[in-house]
Amino acid sequence: xxxxxxxxxxVLAVDDSLIDRKLIERLLITSSFQVTTVESGSxxxxxxxxxxxNQKTPSASLQHEIEVNLVITDYCMPEMTGYDLLxxxxxxxxxxxxxxxxxxxxxxxxxxxxCMEEGAEEFLLKPVKLSDVNRLRPRMLEGRSNExxxxxxxxxxxxxxxxxxxxxxxxxxxxxxGGRNSANISGSKRKAGKEEEEVGLLHERIRPRFSNNNxxxxxxxx
Amino acid sequence: xxxxxxxxxxxxxxxxxFREGFLDAQFTRLQKLQDASTxxxxxxxxxxxxxxADRLLNNLWNTLSQPVVDFKKVDAQVHRLKGSSVxxxxxxxxxxxxxxxxxxxxxxxxxxxGCLHRLKLEFTQWxxxxxxLFRIEQQIVAAGGSLPMI
Numbered sequence: 426x427x428x429x430x431x432x433x434x435x436v437l438a439v440d441d442s443l444i445d446r447k448l449i450e451r452l453l454i455t456s457s458f459q460v461t462t463v464e465s466g467s468x469x470x471x472x473x474x475x476x477x478x479n480q481k482t483p484s485a486s487l488q489h490e491i492e493v494n495l496v497i498t499d500y501c502m503p504e505m506t507g508y509d510l511l512x513x514x515x516x517x518x519x520x521x522x523x524x525x526x527x528x529x530x531x532x533x534x535x536x537x538x539x540c541m542e543e544g545a546e547e548f549l550l551k552p553v554k555l556s557d558v559n560r561l562r563p564r565m566l567e568g569r570s571n572e573x574x575x576x577x578x579x580x581x582x583x584x585x586x587x588x589x590x591x592x593x594x595x596x597x598x599x600x601x602x603g604g605r606n607s608a609n610i611s612g613s614k615r616k617a618g619k620e621e622e623e624v625g626l627l628h629e630r631i632r633p634r635f636s637n638n639n640x641x642x643x644x645x646x647x
Numbered sequence: 648x649x650x651x652x653x654x655x656x657x658x659x660x661x662x663x664x665f666r667e668g669f670l671d672a673q674f675t676r677l678q679k680l681q682d683a684s685t686x687x688x689x690x691x692x693x694x695x696x697x698x699x700a701d702r703l704l705n706n707l708w709n710t711l712s713q714p715v716v717d718f719k720k721v722d723a724q725v726h727r728l729k730g731s732s733v734x735x736x737x738x739x740x741x742x743x744x745x746x747x748x749x750x751x752x753x754x755x756x757x758x759x760x761g762c763l764h765r766l767k768l769e770f771t772q773w774x775x776x777x778x779x780l781f782r783i784e785q786q787i788v789a790a791g792g793s794l795p796m797i
Contacts, residue, residue: 451680530730552673
């Protein structure tokens with residue numbers, strides 16, 4: 426019996442806290458996403474193939490033929506904050522359409538507004554829950570369908586002849602994890618995703634959407 | 648020892664931890680993320696938290712002991728510990744961090760040392776209770792049993 430599987434969504438998770446990286450990784454894998462975790466904004470840019478000055482460089486993601494469907498990042502990180510990372514991604518012609526979600530343990534309205542104005546998809550309050558992660562799927566579905574409709578990207582003139590520093594995926598910093606076998610999940614995932622996609626597209630984002638800590642979605646982990 | 652007795656001990660112990668405010672709902676979520684493919688998930692993240700907190704508490708002592716105290720740095724370190732405590736479900740440690748943050752904002756060095764002392768006590772107590780819980784878990788597994796669902 427042939428099983429048609431949909432390619433899994435790949436999430437790049439950025440957090441300087443090892444505990445929080447473990448948590449977000451577990452949440453994402455439980456939700457059947459593939460995950461790469463990195464410890465800083467600069468490592469995230471390296472993985473994507475974007476230099477800090479927005480020059481493209483050979484990226485670990487391209488080396489491993491990984492398409493990043495969503496970036497989820499902590500806000501408070503040393504050197505480059507999640508907000509800085511968000512801005513760099515949104516300013517990049519190659520990656521500006523990748524949805525970016527910000528996580529923070531602090532509920533600061535001005536921080537939330539700033540991130541949403543800069544193009545963040547969601548602002549999640551820590552501790553992030555399974556129900557929060559499941560809400561991300563429609564964002565990635567939208568991103569993927571937009572990409573299929575898009576004409577081939579032109580590489581910026583800046584990219585040609587840019588100095589290419591070799592970027593090695595450092596195992597101690599980057600971990601790439603396969604999600605669960607999606608063979609049986611893809612059917613139900615597609616159905617749930619379609620419903621969520623329809624709901625997601627109906628909701629215009631009039632004001633910033635962010636999770637609060639009023640219980641969860643009651644999602645049962647099997 | 649009888650597995651059922653051990654399991655009852657475990658239930659009593661963990662119920663008390665929730666009742667006395669050592670653990671909150673986040674810890675339950677961590678337990679639900681553990682499954683057959685990641686049977687040691689909770690122990691692993693809690694162990695990481697033990698190490699992280701130990702290190703942060705030492706750093707806080709060092710930062711507060713400088714001739715000129717950088718309260719912004721103290722604040723950042725306490726926020727970091729608060730963040731980890733929130734992620735683990737270590738409620739009382741988190742609450743102690745919240746008090747500490749207020750003292751930092753006021754720049755009150757003596758109060759900050761007091762807060763650090765209290766934070767160390769809360770963390771030490773939390774750590775010993777979780778270690779006791781994990782010991783019972785090990786005994787249950789060694790006796791061929793499994794952890795009860797709560």
